[in-house]
Amino acid sequence: MNDNMYHSIMIHPDKKTGDFTGDKLELSSLQGNIMIQPPKGSHLAMGRVKTKFSNSSGKTLAKHGEYIKKWFPKLLKLMQDNQDNLYDGGDSDDRSKLRKDLRV
Secondary structure (H helix, E strand, O other): OOOOEEEEEEEEOOOOOOOOOOOOEEEEEEEEEEEEOOOOOOOOOOEEEEOOOOOEEEEOHHHHHHHHHHHHHHHHHHHHHOHHHEOOOOOHHHHHHHHHHHOO
């Protein structure tokens, strides 16, 4: 079974110092989706729902960590909202197991 969800986040170093110890770090989202079943009649192998994430800048590494922690419950909710339509790659037993795992 393919991964049902992926998201890439990058932390950029402080532009002045070039390191991660300052308070001007930038956090950016590179990509992120939840893979779902394609719409009926579609030629696509799978559909997708974007995992929304707002970029953030001018903060310390610890502040960005807090921001990410607050984002994860939103991501879980998005997965739960789409759990009945997750892409299963033809393996419905795996999808049933994943649905149970998403229930909190």
